[in-house]
Amino acid sequence: MMMMMWGMRVVVVARAGMMASGLLGCAQRVCTRVTVRGLRTQRTLQRSVGSDSFNASAVPGVLSVASANVARRAHPILAVSSAAVWRSKWTLASSLVQPVACQEPRQAPLRSVLPSRKKASGKDGRTLDWKLLWELLRPDIFLLAAAVVAALTVAYVNIQVPILLGSLVNAITSSGGDVSSMQNSAVSIVGAYVTQTLFTAMYITLLGVVGEKFAERVRLRLFESIMRQDIAFFDQRQSGEIVNRLTTDVQEFKSSFKQVVSVGLRNITQAVGSLVSMYMVSPTLTGYLIVVVPTVIAVGTALGSSLRRMSRESHEAADKTTSYATEVIGNMRTVRGFGMESREVAEFNHWTSECRRLASKLAFGIGVFTGGSHLFLNGVVLGVIYYGGVLMSRDEMTAGDLMRFLVSSQTIQRALSNTSVLFGQVVRGMGAGSRVFEYIKHNSYIPLTGGLKPHQLEGGIEFADVTFAYPTRPEQQVLKRFHLQIPAGKMVALCGPSGAGKSTVASLIERFYDPSEGTVLLDGLPLSDYDPTYIRQQAIGYINQEPVLFATTVFENIRYGRPDATPDEVYEAARQANAHQFISSFPEGYDTVLGERGVTVSGGQKQRIAIARAILKNPRILILDEATSALDAESEKLVQAALDRLTAGRTVLVIAHRLSTIQAADQIAVVLGGRVVEQGTHKQLIRAKGVYADLVRHQISGEGGYVV
Ligand SMILES: Nc1ncnc2c1ncn2[C@@H]1O[C@H](COP(=O)(O)OP(=O)(O)O)[C@@H](O)[C@H]1O
Ligand SMILES: [Mg+2]
Structure with missing residues (x-):
């Protein structure tokens, strides 16, 4: 060694x-x-x-x-x-x-x-x-x-x-x-x-x-x-x-x-x-x-x-x-x-x-x-x-x-x-x-649950002195001391230029945000007293310009409005929304998968599926935010018919760009810069010759003919 x-x-x-x-x-x-x-x-x-x-x-x-x-x-x-x-x-x-x-x-x-x-x-x-x-x-x-x-x-x-x-x-x-x-x-x-x-x-x-x-x-x-x-x-x-x-x-x-x-x-x-x-x-x-x-x-x-x-x-x-x-x-x-x-x-x-x-x-x-x-x-x-x-x-x-x-x-x-x-x-x-x-x-300010869940709602809404700025842009007041009354069972329309704050009003009713100042009242009580999930799940239906559908079957998309609905209730809702016919024409009918890698449907069809979803929910209050403005004339007619059926007997807030769709409303409010500047029926407002009358005149000349 x-x-x-x-x-x-x-x-x-x-x-x-x-x-x-x-x-x-x-x-x-x-x-x-x-x-x-x-x-x-x-x-x-x-x-x-x-x-x-x-x-x-x-x-x-x-x-x-x-x-x-x-x-x-x-x-x-x-x-x-x-x-x-x-x-x-x-x-x-x-x-x-x-x-x-x-x-x-x-x-x-x-x-x-x-x-x-x-x-x-x-x-x-x-x-x-x-x-x-x-x-x-x-x-x-x-x-x-x-x-x-x-x-x-x-x-x-x-x-x-x-x-x-x-x-x-x-x-x-x-x-x-x-x-x-x-x-x-x-x-x-x-x-x-x-x-x-x-x-x-x-x-x-x-x-x-x-x-x-x-x-x-x-x-x-x-x-x-x-x-x-x-x-x-x-x-x-x-x-x-x-x-x-x-x-x-x-x-x-x-x-x-x-x-x-x-x-x-x-x-x-x-x-x-x-x-x-x-x-x-x-x-x-x-x-x-x-x-x-x-x-x-x-x-x-x-x-x-x-x-x-x-x-x-x-x-x-x-x-x-x-x-x-x-x-x-x-x-x-x-x-x-x-x-x-x-x-x-x-x-x-x-x-x-x-x-x-x-x-x-x-x-x-x-x-x-x-x-x-x-x-x-x-x-x-x-x-x-x-x-x-x-x-x-x-x-x-x-x-x-x-x-x-x-x-x-x-x-x-x-x-x-x-x-x-x-x-x-x-x-x-x-x-x-x-x-x-x-x-x-991370904490949230608006809880999901907790608060009143009344059996019966009248459905009257009031904006009392509401001031609001989006949390992402606190310096820009979107609504300024905003007043509006939507009586139970009536249809109130909001119109005004884009960016005026109309959709913001809808978001506040859904309680996506809380006002910076003032109160939104539902049947005379502050909205914040109610259970937010109850409000969104049962009391309010919201349909906007571009409804979002999930990448699942047509059936499940409609049932999203009320998960415990029976198949018959789903079909009935689709019928009332003018949707049953086109859904049945798909080879797989109600089992057709939508969205990503599934069948794509047209804007009008999408809107009718969304309406069926809202019908199933059967809300006391309905908000239609430019629901038909993205549609061509043909689908608009079908969707409008479905909407008319849906709105009957409910409190409705319609937000519309095209004034022709809101003439029948009980009250029309013109929103400008976060305030209501005019309010009345169509006839009253035309007679008053104010902002609304101007807007209507503009649209008639611009779009070639609405009956006033
Ligand atoms: N989520 C948001 N965050 C910040 N600002 C917003 C938001 N949504 C809308 N706004 C702003 O608020 C103002 C009003 O918007 P909106 O209520 O959507 O107008 P309208 O529906 O009347 O066209 C606009 O200036 C818009 O840029
Ligand atoms: Mg809008």
Whole structure:
């Protein structure tokens, strides 16, 4: 043994200049010589080592097996350590290069398009509500604790493995080879591997289950919270942003949470444990590693971030080239029309050469980085073996100790590089979590339930001195001291120019918003005294210019008006809405699926389905907001007939642009700049020769004839 170590030192020193080609190579060459392998084996080895330096990141598995096989024949220490070296090289290289390729470029544009995401992660994005997190985790706390215990067990076994391997090597190298202690060590190692396998499977499964249950609970809480938010909440945000929180953010939050337990907890425990174990073997050698490794990791991290920047630039250039080509090819007629082909080719050439330049720079960076990390890792192993050899020569260390030390150091290296990748993930996960929690905790001003639910409603509405500004634009008063009376069972019409505030009146009746000042009264009581869901579900029907239908069957769309309606009631409502006929003409009748990837229906048909829905609801109060203004004359007639049937006997507020549709109203109010400027019957208003009379005259001349 002594001879071997000495021989090793001599040759290693002699070949110090070849460190760059891989310590593993040197060590293997050394061993091959020491154990007097033939020249052919040595050449094979050198060839494999030579190619290692260039292709290591591409085929680490193959190489580690190949080199380990050869080395195993030479010496167990090197066999195990060489496999470990390649493993850790691979983890280190992939951990630092991987984010370059895929993470950054996807993140960057997303952030820039969504300013409010940025705001959220900027202000409170890094602070997480731990109380809420605990509340969401508590139901599964036992499962989670079991997962943590299993992960820690795996970490513990991982710390023990090098120690057991060390005793095995000692048993092998002890004089004459102590077979019974060799057997004992081997059995313990098998036991450790089995424990490792079982507990790994256990913690991964448990964490998966806990993670999914957690995500389910978060999604549900979030969706519930979104459902009860005020309409103003939706005015302020893009729906894509809200959906993102429900999907991407929850996903990211869940996976970071899982990673923290599986990767973080396990690796940190492993690193600390291995460090202690190494220290027990040799304080001096551990000291050497403690100085060298963090320094090089710091340098590596800095280099890694500059690589990421280079990768981002390269991706941006590629994106620009693509969008440039897309634009030119998409507008080929214009390009041809101006005879600009050669100029476009020159421009494209400019972009592609820019791409090439940046990508080559990146390739060089990755090359230097990968080569450098190999050099470093080889250097560390060489240093350990060399210095360990010195210690062995002084009888201060056994071969088993050296083995234990080497494997422990690889465990630490792996643990550190895994943890460094985790760090970024944790920051992103906390950002995602705080965005999710922000919505879960968001309060709404108008509750969904609570308040009066009278059996009988008269349906009289009054706007008393109402002033209102939209929460998104508080400085613009849309309604100013607005007065309006809609007596029970009567039809009142609102007319006036676009932007006057007519639809806002309808929104206030539905209590989508509350007035800033003044009150909206229903049967003499403030609207806020009533149960909002009762008001919307039963008391008020609302039909606007563009009814929204869901991507489900016609039948379900109509039944949305009253979910407990029987099929016969649905058909009857459709008949009254002049919709039964066209629905029956569809091959699948009422089972026809509408909307996305389903059948699309015309504006008039849509409107009649919406009317059927309102008929089913049978509300006391009906609001028609420009219900027919988007329709052609033919469908307008059909829809108007259906509307006439619907409005009979109810309190109705009609908002109309075309004055012909509101002449029959009991009262007509002209809205201008957020106020009612005139009110009366059609005849009274014509006689008064005011704004309404002007509007009517205008429309007659403009649209060629309405009977006045
Ligand atoms: N959700 C909203 N958020 C902010 N401002 C709005 C919103 N809806 C309408 N407005 C503004 O309020 C004013 C009145 O709008 P609206 O009541 O829809 O007018 P009308 O129905 O009479 O055409 C307009 O200036 C419009 O820009
Ligand atoms: Mg409107």
